[in-house]
Amino acid sequence: MTEQEEIGQLRTALHEHNYKYYVLNAPSISDYEFDRMMRRLQDLEQKHPELYDANSPTMRVGSDLSKEFKQVKHQYPMLSLGNTYSETEVTEFYNRVQKALGSEPFELCAELKFDGTSISLLYEHRRLVQAVTRGDGVQGDDVTDNVRTIRTIPLQLRGDDVPDRFEIRGEILMPWQVFDELNREREAREEPLFANPRNAASGTLKLQNSAEVARRRLDAYLYYVLGEGIPGDSHYENLQAARRWGFKVSDAIRLCRSLREVFEYIAYWDVQRKQLPVATDGIVLKVNSLRQQTELGYTAKSPRWAIAYKFQAERALTALRSVSFQVGRTGAVTPVANLEPVLLAGTVVKRASLHNADIIEGLDLHIGDQVYVEKGGEIIPKITGVELDARSASLGEKVRFIGNCPECGTPLVRYEGEAAHYCPNDAGCPPQIKGRIEHFISRKAMDIDGLGPETVDLFYQEGLIRSAADLYGLTARQIAPLERMGEKSAERILAGLEQSRAVPFERVLFALGIRFVGETVARTLARAFGSMERLASATYEDLLSIHEIGERIAGSVRAFFADPQEQALVARLREYGLQMETAAPEAAPGGGALAGKSVVVSGVFSRHSREEYKQLIERHGGKNATSLSSKTSFLLAGENMGPAKKEKAAKLGIPIVGEEEFLQMIAE
Numbered sequence: 001m002t003e004q005e006e007i008g009q010l011r012t013a014l015h016e017h018n019y020k021y022y023v024l025n026a027p028s029i030s031d032y033e034f035d036r037m038m039r040r041l042q043d044l045e046q047k048h049p050e051l052y053d054a055n056s057p058t059m060r061v062g063s064d065l066s067k068e069f070k071q072v073k074h075q076y077p078m079l080s081l082g083n084t085y086s087e088t089e090v091t092e093f094y095n096r097v098q099k100a101l102g103s104e105p106f107e108l109c110a111e112l113k114f115d116g117t118s119i120s121l122l123y124e125h126r127r128l129v130q131a132v133t134r135g136d137g138v139q140g141d142d143v144t145d146n147v148r149t150i151r152t153i154p155l156q157l158r159g160d161d162v163p164d165r166f167e168i169r170g171e172i173l174m175p176w177q178v179f180d181e182l183n184r185e186r187e188a189r190e191e192p193l194f195a196n197p198r199n200a201a202s203g204t205l206k207l208q209n210s211a212e213v214a215r216r217r218l219d220a221y222l223y224y225v226l227g228e229g230i231p232g233d234s235h236y237e238n239l240q241a242a243r244r245w246g247f248k249v250s251d252a253i254r255l256c257r258s259l260r261e262v263f264e265y266i267a268y269w270d271v272q273r274k275q276l277p278v279a280t281d282g283i284v285l286k287v288n289s290l291r292q293q294t295e296l297g298y299t300a301k302s303p304r305w306a307i308a309y310k311f312q313a314e315r316a317l318t319a320l321r322s323v324s325f326q327v328g329r330t331g332a333v334t335p336v337a338n339l340e341p342v343l344l345a346g347t348v349v350k351r352a353s354l355h356n357a358d359i360i361e362g363l364d365l366h367i368g369d370q371v372y373v374e375k376g377g378e379i380i381p382k383i384t385g386v387e388l389d390a391r392s393a394s395l396g397e398k399v400r401f402i403g404n405c406p407e408c409g410t411p412l413v414r415y416e417g418e419a420a421h422y423c424p425n426d427a428g429c430p431p432q433i434k435g436r437i438e439h440f441i442s443r444k445a446m447d448i449d450g451l452g453p454e455t456v457d458l459f460y461q462e463g464l465i466r467s468a469a470d471l472y473g474l475t476a477r478q479i480a481p482l483e484r485m486g487e488k489s490a491e492r493i494l495a496g497l498e499q500s501r502a503v504p505f506e507r508v509l510f511a512l513g514i515r516f517v518g519e520t521v522a523r524t525l526a527r528a529f530g531s532m533e534r535l536a537s538a539t540y541e542d543l544l545s546i547h548e549i550g551e552r553i554a555g556s557v558r559a560f561f562a563d564p565q566e567q568a569l570v571a572r573l574r575e576y577g578l579q580m581e582t583a584a585p586e587a588a589p590g591g592g593a594l595a596g597k598s599v600v601v602s603g604v605f606s607r608h609s610r611e612e613y614k615q616l617i618e619r620h621g622g623k624n625a626t627s628l629s630s631k632t633s634f635l636l637a638g639e640n641m642g643p644a645k646k647e648k649a650a651k652l653g654i655p656i657v658g659e660e661e662f663l664q665m666i667a668e
């Protein structure tokens with residue numbers, strides 16, 4: 001077998017196994033075997049760039065290259081559906097259809113209304129060629145690269161009745177489980193949470209980095225096949241065909257021949273949907289026969305042959321007992337409503353988020369008010385309104401946002417353009433100090449065995465720690481006598497701290513709790529700069545030149561390293577022996593291709609960032625110099641290099657080397 005044939009075979013087999021695993025939930029080989037085949041294919045594809053295929057199973061992992069989305073016009077506009085919350089209007093819809101079709105019998109296809117973001121997929125000759133968002137209905141964003149990472153969307157179709165060219169529409173979803181995980185991670189990083197899986201799915205689909213999209217594990221259900229030459233003459237048949245071709249089509253589809261059947265379907269799914277792994281917000285009724293659909297036609301906005309019935313968001317009325325204010329690790333103050341416990345969507349709700357001062361003001365909240373609590377697609381219940389009719393003459397006290405920190409009394413501040421209030425006393429406010437230490441020891445950061453939030457609280461109360469660095473100065477004699485401690489616990493904690501000295505630099509960086517520097521960003525920064533020292537001395541521009549680092553992160557990193565207190569923290573952690581640089585990359589043997597060379601890097605590059613080039617130079621035995629001199633071996637020049645530098649190089653007779661040429665020099 002030639003390597004070309006092997007590539008073909010591996011691609012076919014991996015498409016098949018992907019389908020079995022993700023769409024059918026019935027894998028027929030082990031994960032190990034799957035990974036082995038995938039790696040083999042990756043190797044072969046790297047060796048044979050001429051056999052590139054945008055739909056290869058290897059494309060599922062996405063790419064780190066960012067790109068702007070191209071706008072694409074929809075061949076058939078993406079209309080929306082008429083919406084109703086009322087069963088009476090469903091009956092009216094039914095009667096309207098009946099009337100328009102004369103007394104001809106008809107069937108309705110009842111389906112779940114998935115609550116994600118809609119997508120239109122175009123297939124030609126069995127291959128996915130384009131994926132476009134709804135946009136304004138007329139044109140949307142081409143998000144094909146991101147969609148290729150969604151494992152339940154086939155890149156290559158199966159079966160013998162696949163039309164040459166057709167479009168299929170559906171909903172891209174973030175399963176509840178993935179959504180919860182993602183929000184937990186975001187909470188840990190104090191990044192804004194996604195309100196619901198719908199926002200999370202559409203936000204993810206618009207990410208510029210398809211590798212990150214791949215990590216978010218989106219799912220998709222398809223519900224509408226259109227185009228010329230599609231096999232069936234009913235909607236239902238076409239969906240069954242689509243399922244055979246490899247698409248994920250919901251099993252919760254039922255053909256209804258009467259209104260009674262429609263209402264049975266609604267009643268059943270209004271309850272059962274809570275067991276589903278993805279969010280749904282109603283049901284959709286579609287006239288099944290395509291001929292009848294054509295007969296019914298469209299209004300300007302939506303088809304006359306379909307309607308969406310939306311489930312009522314679950315809502316409860318209860319009394320507001322009090323409002324408390326919580327201070328987080330970054331000093332952000334969150335108002336929380338304490339409620340008379342009430343049953344909502346199967347759980348007892350006692351607290352609800354009030355978000356910020358503007359929301360409290362907008363609701364004109366008073367203590368004792370009867371308030372509406374809702375749990376729509378959201379995880380955290382929220383207060384959506386006040387029942388004014390329930391207000392008695394003895395109106396409770398008006399809820400006002402506090403002016404001082406509830407923990408340390410410092411006057412709060414509100415930064416321009418931000419909704420939140422902050423306690424600026426980061427050095428002295430207990431929940432901020434404890435929050436930072438808790439973050440430092442957390443599993444994804446330093447992961448220190450034997451230490452948890454309670455222990456941090458205890459040590460703090462005892463006056464033993466005021467910063468993460470203090471942990472490393474603790475002794476068994478200090479710990480063992482404390483309540484709930486003892487020799488064993490003390491030993492375990494000290495051993496945990498000792499072991500944490502080996503935690504890699506990228507996690508130390510994450511543990512510092514720099515605002516907006518989550519796990520992924522910490523990894524990116526660690527790779528780009530290689531050491532704490534270089535990161536600390538990086539300029540704003542250096543930071544911005546790194547792929548994926550924007551102004552917000554760059555500003556926050558600069559502010560962190562400019563703060564004397566943080567400088568002191570980092571210095572102490574360094575003294576205690578924590579990892580302050582990435583594990584040394586294999587040093588260039590025999591000095592490397594650039595041994596003895598002094599290089600100046602300038603301009604903007606397209607293949608790697610400037611910082612990455614500096615690392616490459618060191619890795620290959622060269623030295624980075626900051627300014628041109630007679631000792632400079634060559635100037636590595638990207639785009640937009642200033643004319644002054646060019647002139648100076650020419651004057652000193654220093655060779656100018658371009659990006660590609662440089663990569664050839666070091667053969668990477």
Ligand code: IVH
Pocket residue numbers: 079080081082111112113114115117118119170171223224284303306308
């Ligand atoms: S059919 C012309 N079926 O709901 C009919 N839509 O406003 C095209 N949706 O934009 C839509 N589940 O994003 C259809 N089973 C389902 C659906 C569904 C969710 C979404 C879709 C559409 C919106 C309706």
